Amino acid sequence: xxxxxxxxxxxxxxxxxxxxxxxxxxxxxxxxxxxxxxxxxxxxxxxxxxxxxxxxxxxxxxxxxxxxxxxxxxxxxxxxxxxxxxxxxxxxxxxxxxxxxxxxxxxxxxxxxxxxxxxxxxxxxxxxxxxxxxxxxxxxxxxxxxxxxxxxxxxxxxxxxxxxxxxxxxxxxxxxxxxxxxxxxxxxxxxxxxxxxxxxxxxxxxxxxxxxxxxxxxxxxxxxxxxxxxxxxxxxxxxxxxxxxxxxxxxxxxxxxxxxxxxxxxxxxxxxxxxxxxxxxxxxxxxxxxxxxxxxxxxxxxxxxxxxxxxxxxxxxxxxxxxxxxxxxxxxxxxxxxxxxxxxxxxxxxxxxxxxxxxxxxxxxxxxxxxxxxxxxxxxxxxxxxxxxxxxxxx
Amino acid sequence: xxxxxxxxxxxxxxxxxxxxxxxxxxxxxxxxxxxxxxxxxxxxxxxxxxxxxxxxxxxxxxxxxxxxxxxxxxxxxxxxxxxxxxxxxxxxxxxxxxxxxxxxxxxxxxxxxxxxxxxxxxxxxxxxxxxxxxxxxxxxxxx
Numbered sequence: 001x002x003x004x005x006x007x008x009x010x011x012x013x014x015x016x017x018x019x020x021x022x023x024x025x026x027x028x029x030x031x032x033x034x035x036x037x038x039x040x041x042x043x044x045x046x047x048x049x050x051x052x053x054x055x056x057x058x059x060x061x062x063x064x065x066x067x068x069x070x071x072x073x074x075x076x077x078x079x080x081x082x083x084x085x086x087x088x089x090x091x092x093x094x095x096x097x098x099x100x101x102x103x104x105x106x107x108x109x110x111x112x113x114x115x116x117x118x119x120x121x122x123x124x125x126x127x128x129x130x131x132x133x134x135x136x137x138x139x140x141x142x143x144x145x146x147x148x149x150x151x152x153x154x155x156x157x158x159x160x161x162x163x164x165x166x167x168x169x170x171x172x173x174x175x176x177x178x179x180x181x182x183x184x185x186x187x188x189x190x191x192x193x194x195x196x197x198x199x200x201x202x203x204x205x206x207x208x209x210x211x212x213x214x215x216x217x218x219x220x221x222x223x224x225x226x227x228x229x230x231x232x233x234x235x236x237x238x239x240x241x242x243x244x245x246x247x248x249x250x251x252x253x254x255x256x257x258x259x260x261x262x263x264x265x266x267x268x269x270x271x272x273x274x275x276x277x278x279x280x281x282x283x284x285x286x287x288x289x290x291x292x293x294x295x296x297x298x299x300x301x302x303x304x305x306x307x308x309x310x311x312x313x314x315x316x317x318x319x320x321x322x323x324x325x326x327x328x329x330x331x332x333x334x335x336x337x338x339x340x341x342x343x344x345x346x347x348x349x350x351x352x353x354x355x356x357x358x359x360x361x362x363x364x365x366x367x368x369x370x371x372x373x374x375x376x377x378x379x380x381x382x383x384x385x386x387x388x389x390x391x392x393x394x395x
Numbered sequence: 396x397x398x399x400x401x402x403x404x405x406x407x408x409x410x411x412x413x414x415x416x417x418x419x420x421x422x423x424x425x426x427x428x429x430x431x432x433x434x435x436x437x438x439x440x441x442x443x444x445x446x447x448x449x450x451x452x453x454x455x456x457x458x459x460x461x462x463x464x465x466x467x468x469x470x471x472x473x474x475x476x477x478x479x480x481x482x483x484x485x486x487x488x489x490x491x492x493x494x495x496x497x498x499x500x501x502x503x504x505x506x507x508x509x510x511x512x513x514x515x516x517x518x519x520x521x522x523x524x525x526x527x528x529x530x531x532x533x534x535x536x537x538x
Contacts, residue, residue, distance in 0.1 A: 160492075254525040302458070308407060323456075323457075328430070341428070380433050
């Protein structure tokens with residue numbers, strides 16, 4: 001099996017797993033208990049907090065453990081909106097290509113009377129600091145822009161956007177779920193006030209994430225019922241998962257320079273190989289791109305059938321087609337960068353991770369063109385394009 | 396649980412009757428690229444019987460499997476019987492489809508009706524337009 005869906009989730013790191021195993025066996029107390037068994041758990045939790053903080057340039061007291069990226073995004077946005085509303089500021093700036101954890105939270109706020117402005121990316125998926133600067137108003141209470149896009153891998157100029165936000169004294173939230181462990185993050189120099197993390201995207205366990213909130217950013221609790229996480233997130237802490245998350249992030253950050261080089265080589269090989277398929281196009285930016293991300297559109301075919309046939313060849317990938325999402329609309333990200341519906345249905349995302357090899361990339365480069373050609377042969381849309389009844393959209 | 400039944404996967408992996416028929420007696424095409432599925436059915440008709448049928452489909456796994464199954468169900472059948480084919484029959488023959496994929500079986504039914512209508516039109520054969528109307532009960536179709 002060739003697993004190239006690392007943007008969906010990753011396999012557990014052995015180091016993280018070993019630390020969690022020890023934790024499950026030896027550190028089973030409740031961190032809120034006063035006696036030694038409990039305090040041992042409290043110490044383990046604090047240590048995990050310190051390790052995660054160190055990886056992103058934060059202080060440990062600015063790290064709040066949550067159930068994952070979605071919860072962190074929800075809490076960050078709702079908190080900033082609540083703080084803004086108190087000052088009479090109800091304008092929020094975000095982008096059309098955020099994860100639904102951000103977009104759906106914003107949609108809810110819009111129903112509550114907030115004015116949500118979604119910036120449209122350039123055709124390469126980038127949002128510029130100039131766009132943000134032009135959109136900021138007196139009553140803007142939050143800018144929420146992802147660090148890197150989960151579908152097309154575009155890396156946003158977060159430090160530049162952070163500088164703009166700081167100059168206008170507007171808090172910046174960034175969904176860094178796809179970036180953490182894969183790209184360097186320093187919340188202080190990048191002027192990030194709120195940042196969402198999810199452990200299972202960097203070879204940590206599922207069901208745990210963190211929200212970084214700068215000391216200046218008061219948080220609103222989404223879950224009531226206890227004084228855990230500085231009273232901002234009730235519920236007995238998942239100590240072993242927090243330890244696993246810390247171990248995984250630390251490992252990913254330590255290996256980042258070498259792993260980035262390795263992935264960039266595989267990525268280049270994959271992109272150059274797939275670009276040979278006629279009437280296909282790379283989605284996203286060539287340069288400002290997550291090191292493992294490859295996303296293509298193939299004209300005349302539909303993504304779900306492509307995925308099923310690749311699965312038969314042992315390749316696990318994903319697509320932005322409507323059929324794979326269970327909705328009628330194809331990927332909102334591909335539509336926002338200007339791909340027509342018909343083309344967006346034929347998308348393929350391959351996200352490389354630490355276990356992928358050059359041999360696997362070569363196998364993929366053999367399999368994908370075969371499957372695309374097979375599906376095109378039975379596609380009436382493709383036939384119409386071939387015989388000139390319909391025009392080609394991609395070169 | 397897998398997304399699709401064994402039957403759907405079998406027809407998807409080994410679709411029957413793929414291709415086109417040159418000088419077909421009836422051709423029907425439904426769906427559009429924007430929605431992500433297009434089905435095209437080619438019929439060869441001799442003495443009011445479907446003597447041959449082929450399809451081309453742009454779409455997801457269930458769209459391809461539904462086309463394949465539908466062509467199998469009408470091959471060798473008299474037109475009167477072909478027009479009785481419902482999307483429910485296609486779905487049942489495939490051992491079911493996920494709820495949000497039922498429109499794929501509707502497309503198969505519609506494509507066949509469109510091909511028969513094309514045959515009648517070409518031959519100048521009178522028919523009841525209501526009997527060949529497109530399915531109106533499909534809420535899953537996008538616009």
